[in-house]
Amino acid sequence: MPFIPHTESEIRDMLDVIGVDSIDDLFDEIPKDLRAQALSLVPEGINEMEIGRVMTERANKDGLYVNFIGGGAYEHHIPAVVWELTTRGEFYSAYTPYQAEASQGTLQLLYEFQTMMARLTGLEVSNASLYDGASALAEAVLAAVRAKKKATKVLIPSTIAPVYRQVVNTIVRNQGIELIDLSFSEVGGHTPVEIVSQQTTDDVAALVVPQPNYFGVLEDVDALTDWAHDHGLLVIGLVNPIAMALLKPPGRWGKQGADIAVGEGQPVGVPLSSGGPYFGFMCCKQKLIRQMPGRIVGRTVDTEGRPGFTLTLQAREQHIRRSKATSNICTNQGLMVTAATIYMALLGPDGLRRVALQCHANTKRLLNSLAKIEGVKKLFDRPFFHEGVLQLTQDPTAILKALEAQGIVGGIDLSRHYPQLGDSMLVCATETRTDTEINNYGIHLERIMSRRRLDPPCAQKVAGKG
Amino acid sequence: MLIFELSKPTRRNSSQSPREESKITDIPEEFLREDLASLPEVSELQVVRHYTRLSQNNFSIDTHFYPLGSCTMKYNPRACNKYAMLPEFLMRHPQSAVTTGQGFLQCLHELQEMLKDVTGMKGVSLTPLAGAQGEFAGVTMIRAYHESRDDQRRDEILVPDAAHGTNPATATMCGYKVREIPTDAEGDVDVEALRAAVGPQTAGLMLTNPSTLGIFEGHIQEIADIVHEAGGLLYYDGANLNAIVGKVKPGDMGFDVIHMNLHKTFSTPHGGGGPGAGPVGVNDRLLPFLPIPIVTEEGGEYRWLTELDLPQSIGRLSGSMGNAGVLLRAYIYARLLGKEGMNRVAEFATLNANYLMAQLRSRGLDIAYPTRRAAHEFIVTLKSLKEQTGVIAMDVAKRLLDKGYHAPTVYFPLLVPECFLIEPTETESKQELDGFTDALVEILEEAHRDPELVKSAPHTTPVTRLDEVKAARELDVAWNNE
Numbered sequence: 001m002p003f004i005p006h007t008e009s010e011i012r013d014m015l016d017v018i019g020v021d022s023i024d025d026l027f028d029e030i031p032k033d034l035r036a037q038a039l040s041l042v043p044e045g046i047n048e049m050e051i052g053r054v055m056t057e058r059a060n061k062d063g064l065y066v067n068f069i070g071g072g073a074y075e076h077h078i079p080a081v082v083w084e085l086t087t088r089g090e091f092y093s094a095y096t097p098y099q100a101e102a103s104q105g106t107l108q109l110l111y112e113f114q115t116m117m118a119r120l121t122g123l124e125v126s127n128a129s130l131y132d133g134a135s136a137l138a139e140a141v142l143a144a145v146r147a148k149k150k151a152t153k154v155l156i157p158s159t160i161a162p163v164y165r166q167v168v169n170t171i172v173r174n175q176g177i178e179l180i181d182l183s184f185s186e187v188g189g190h191t192p193v194e195i196v197s198q199q200t201t202d203d204v205a206a207l208v209v210p211q212p213n214y215f216g217v218l219e220d221v222d223a224l225t226d227w228a229h230d231h232g233l234l235v236i237g238l239v240n241p242i243a244m245a246l247l248k249p250p251g252r253w254g255k256q257g258a259d260i261a262v263g264e265g266q267p268v269g270v271p272l273s274s275g276g277p278y279f280g281f282m283c284c285k286q287k288l289i290r291q292m293p294g295r296i297v298g299r300t301v302d303t304e305g306r307p308g309f310t311l312t313l314q315a316r317e318q319h320i321r322r323s324k325a326t327s328n329i330c331t332n333q334g335l336m337v338t339a340a341t342i343y344m345a346l347l348g349p350d351g352l353r354r355v356a357l358q359c360h361a362n363t364k365r366l367l368n369s370l371a372k373i374e375g376v377k378k379l380f381d382r383p384f385f386h387e388g389v390l391q392l393t394q395d396p397t398a399i400l401k402a403l404e405a406q407g408i409v410g411g412i413d414l415s416r417h418y419p420q421l422g423d424s425m426l427v428c429a430t431e432t433r434t435d436t437e438i439n440n441y442g443i444h445l446e447r448i449m450s451r452r453r454l455d456p457p458c459a460q461k462v463a464g465k466g
Numbered sequence: 467m468l469i470f471e472l473s474k475p476t477r478r479n480s481s482q483s484p485r486e487e488s489k490i491t492d493i494p495e496e497f498l499r500e501d502l503a504s505l506p507e508v509s510e511l512q513v514v515r516h517y518t519r520l521s522q523n524n525f526s527i528d529t530h531f532y533p534l535g536s537c538t539m540k541y542n543p544r545a546c547n548k549y550a551m552l553p554e555f556l557m558r559h560p561q562s563a564v565t566t567g568q569g570f571l572q573c574l575h576e577l578q579e580m581l582k583d584v585t586g587m588k589g590v591s592l593t594p595l596a597g598a599q600g601e602f603a604g605v606t607m608i609r610a611y612h613e614s615r616d617d618q619r620r621d622e623i624l625v626p627d628a629a630h631g632t633n634p635a636t637a638t639m640c641g642y643k644v645r646e647i648p649t650d651a652e653g654d655v656d657v658e659a660l661r662a663a664v665g666p667q668t669a670g671l672m673l674t675n676p677s678t679l680g681i682f683e684g685h686i687q688e689i690a691d692i693v694h695e696a697g698g699l700l701y702y703d704g705a706n707l708n709a710i711v712g713k714v715k716p717g718d719m720g721f722d723v724i725h726m727n728l729h730k731t732f733s734t735p736h737g738g739g740g741p742g743a744g745p746v747g748v749n750d751r752l753l754p755f756l757p758i759p760i761v762t763e764e765g766g767e768y769r770w771l772t773e774l775d776l777p778q779s780i781g782r783l784s785g786s787m788g789n790a791g792v793l794l795r796a797y798i799y800a801r802l803l804g805k806e807g808m809n810r811v812a813e814f815a816t817l818n819a820n821y822l823m824a825q826l827r828s829r830g831l832d833i834a835y836p837t838r839r840a841a842h843e844f845i846v847t848l849k850s851l852k853e854q855t856g857v858i859a860m861d862v863a864k865r866l867l868d869k870g871y872h873a874p875t876v877y878f879p880l881l882v883p884e885c886f887l888i889e890p891t892e893t894e895s896k897q898e899l900d901g902f903t904d905a906l907v908e909i910l911e912e913a914h915r916d917p918e919l920v921k922s923a924p925h926t927t928p929v930t931r932l933d934e935v936k937a938a939r940e941l942d943v944a945w946n947n948e
Contacts, residue, residue, distance in 0.1 A: 045804025058569025089528025335737025
C-alpha cells in the first residue's frame with residue numbers, strides 16, 4: 001500500500017478502539033446508492049523504478065532544443081544552489097505560515113523577498129507574490145479600480161502580451177470593469193503619448209505601462225507616467241525583474257513614479273517548465289497597501305523583544321473578510337519565491353545587471369545577424385531590451401517548423417495576434433545563448449529561407465551530385 | 467539576521483554571472499537605472515548557510531506531524547519531485563510547438579482522464595493555478611451557463627455558513643451577491659432554510675462535502691434536487707476530496723462543477739504556501755465553458771484546445787497553461803498509487819481520523835459533533851477548558867509546537883467555539899497519532915496545573931509569541947537598513 005504505514009494488527013487495534021468491524025463501516029453515513037463503482041480510467045499502481053522509466057522515456061521523447069523564444073518566459077542560468085536549497089523538505093513540504101513561531105524560515109524569507117522586490121522596482125512595499133504575471137496584472141487592475149472608487153475603466157496598451165490581455169479580461173469582466181485597448185506605433189513598436197492622450201480619461205482608473213513591452217521595445221515611461229498622473233490616473237507598471245537591474249525602475253518613472261508595479265517573476269530563478277509553476281509579483285506605494293491582494297509578511301517582535309516575522313494586514317483577506325475580501329486568493333507561490341529569493345541573493349546587484357547586459361548584447365547580435373539575411377527585416381527603430389520583432393517574406397509557421405527540425409525553437413509567430421505586422425516573429429536571446437548558437441541560427445535561417453526561394457530540395461540534390 | 471545584514475559592497479559571485487560586462491551603447495540614458503539595485507552582496511557560502519538555517523526554523527511534513535485540518539498535509543513522495551524535474555521538462559518553453567512536448571502532454575492528458583474518473587465528471591481542465599482560481603473558474607462557468615440561456619436575473623450564490631472563506635470571496639469576484647445558509651445542530655446544511663432561500667435569483671450553491679465540519683452531508687441528494695429545481699447549479703468545493711476519493715464521485719452526488727486541490731488530494735507539495743493546482747471538472751451542460759487551454763488527443767498526437775476550438779470558453783486564467791510542474795507531480799503520484807492505492811487513500815484517511823477522534827474522546831476531550839462519523843477530519847472544542855482554566859485554543863495550539871507537533875487548524879470553522887480542526891491524513895502511523903494524543907492530554911493537564919506555562923507557549927521555537935498588533939499598526943514589510 002503506497003505511503004500507508006499501517007500493519008494488519010494495527011488496523012485491527014484501531015477498529016477496536018473506534019468500535020467498528022471494518023473500515024467500510026466508517027463510510028456508513030454515505031447513502032448506499034452513492035457509493036462509487038471501481039475506478040475504470042486509473043491504471044494499476046506501479047513502483048518508483050517503473051514510474052522513473054515511464055517519465056524518463058517521455059522526457060527523452062521531448063528532447064532538448066536551443067531556445068530563442070521569450071514572450072513572457074525566459075531561459076536563464078539558474079545556479080545549482082537555488083533548487084538544491086528550495087527542495088529541502090523544510091521549505092518544500094511546509095504550508096502557509098499560519099503558525100508564525102513554527103514558520104519563521106518561510107516568513108523571514110518572504111520578508112527578504114518583499115524587500116528585494118521593493119528595491120528592484122523602486123516602490124515602498126511588496127506582497128509575498130501572486131500566481132503568475134498575467135493574473136498579477138489582473139489583480140493590479142482590480143486594486144486600481146478599488147483605489148479609484150467610482151472609476152471603472154483601465155487603459156491597456158496593445159504592446160502587452162496578448163495572453164495577458166486575455167487573462168485580465170477573463171478575471172475582471174464580471175465586475176463591471178471596461179478594458180480599453182490602446183493601439184501602437186508600427187514604426188517604433190511602442191505606445192506614443194499622442195495615441196494615449198486621444199483617450200477620454202472620464203471614469204478611467206489607471207493606465208498600464210509595460211517596460212520592456214511584448215515586442216522587447218522600451219516605452220516612453222516617463223512621459224506616459226506624467227500624462228497619466230496629470231489626468232488623475234494611477235499608473236500600473238508591467239515589468240521584467242531582470243530588466244529592472246538595468247532599466248529605470250517604475251518607482252522612478254516620471255515626476256511621481258508608477259503607483260503599482262507587477263510582472264512575471266519566472267526570470268529570477270524559476271525554470272521554464274513548460275509553463276509553470278511561476279510566480280507573479282506586485283509592489284506599490286505605501287498608500288495603496290490596503291488595496292493589495294495576497295499575503296503580506298511584516299516584521300515585528302516577540303514577547304522577549306526579539307525580531308520576528310508574521311503574516312499581517314490579514315483583514316484584507318478572504319478567510320477574515322469573506323465576501324468583502326480584496327481577492328479570493330489564499331496562497332502565494334511560496335516555493336517559487338523561495339527560489340527567486342535565493343537566486344537574487346546569489347546574483348546580487350552586479351550579477352543581475354551583468355545578466356541583463358548580456359541578454360541585451362546577445363539579442364542585439366542575434367537581431368543584427370538575422371536581419372542581414374535576405375527576406376528578413378528587423379521591425380521597429382526604438383531601443384529594446386532582450387527581444388525583437390523580425391518581419392519575413394515567408395510564412396513564419398513553416399520557417400519555425402523547419403528550424404525545429406534543426407533543434408532550434410526559433411521564436412513566436414506574431415501573425416495571428418498582430419496581423420498588421422505581416423509575416424513576423426518575436427525572437428529572444430538571453431545570456432544562456434552562445435555566439436555559436438546565435439551563428440547557427442543565422443546559418444539555418446538563411447538556408448531555409450533561400451532554399452525555398454531558389455531551389456526545391458530535389459534541385460539541390462542534383463546540384464550536390466554534380 | 468537578515469541576508470541584507472551580511473552584505474558588503476562590491477562582494478560578488480563571479481561564477482554565477484556572465485564573465486564580461488558588456489558595454490551599453492544603444493540605450494539612451496533616460497531609460498536606464500542610475501544606480502545598482504540594492505540587493506544583498508553576499509558569497510555563495512553565505513547564501514547556502516543563511517537559507518539552510520532559515521529552513522531549519524520551519525515545521526514541515528518532512529520533519530513534523532502536521533494535522534492542519536482542511537489542508538491535507540500528507541507525505542509528498544520524493545519521486546514526484548525527482549521525475550517532474552527532468553531537464554527536458556524543465557527546459558521546455560511553454561510557447562514552443564506541441565511537437566516538442568508530446569511526452570509532457572501525454573502525462574497531462576492521462577492525468578485529465580484519471581481526474582474525470584475520480585470525480586465522475588465529463589470534462590476536466592487542468593489550467594487553474596490554485597484552488598481559489600479553480601473556484602473562480604467554476605463560478606464563472608456557472609455565470610456563463612446562465613448567460614448563454616439568456617437567464618440574466620440570477621444574481622445570487624448560496625454558501626453554507628461553514629464554508630471556506632474563499633467561497634464567498636469567489637462569488638463576489640464573479641459579480642454575484644452572496645447569501646449564507648445556516649447549519650443545523652447535527653452539522654448538516656439546514657435544508658428548510660435552503661428551501662426558503664432558493665428562487666429565480668439563485669445562480670448556484672457552493673458546497674464542500676464532506677463539509678468543513680468533517681462530516682458527510684447526508685442530505686446531499688435532497689440539496690441537489692432543491693437547487694436544480696430552482697434552476698441553479700451545484701458547485702463542489704474539492705477541498706475535502708481526500709475523504710471520499712474512490713468511494714463517492716461528486717458527479718454522482720449531482721454536482722455540476724467541481725474544483726480539486728491537487729496539493730491536497732494528489733499530494734503535490736504545499737511549498738510554504740503554493741504553488742498549488744486547482745483543476746476543474748464539469749458535467750455535460752458546462753463542457754463548452756471550460757477554461758482553456760485543455761489538452762486533447764487525436765490519433766496518438768496531443769495538442770491544446772484553444773479559443774479557436776472552444777469559442778464559448780470562459781477564457782484563459784494564466785500566461786500559459788497552468789502549473790505544469792505541479793500537474794506532473796500529481797500525475798506521478800496517481801500512477802504510483804493506481805486504482806487500488808487511490809481507494810485506500812480515503813479508507814486510511816478516514817480510519818486515522820476516526821481512531822484519533824475516538825482516542826481523544828476517551829481521554830476526555832469534547833468532540834464538536836459526537837454523534838457523527840469523522841470523515842477525514844473532525845473538530846475538538848476546548849470551550850470547557852477555557853471556562854475552567856482561562857487557557858484558550860490558541861494557547862494549546864502554541865504549546866503543541868513545544869511538544870514537536872504542528873498545531874491543527876484553529877478557530878475554523880467559525881461556527882464552533884475554541885475549536886481545533888484535526889486532519890491526520892492516511893500517511894501517518896498509529897504511533898504518531900498516539901504520540902499526538904499523549905501530547906495533547908499532557909497539555910490539558912498542564913493547563914489545569916500551570917496555566918501560565920501554556921498561555922506563554924511556545925517556549926522552544928526560534929521566537930516566542932509575536933506581537934501581531936504591532937505588525938499591523940507599525941507596518942514594516944520591507945527592510946530599510948535600520
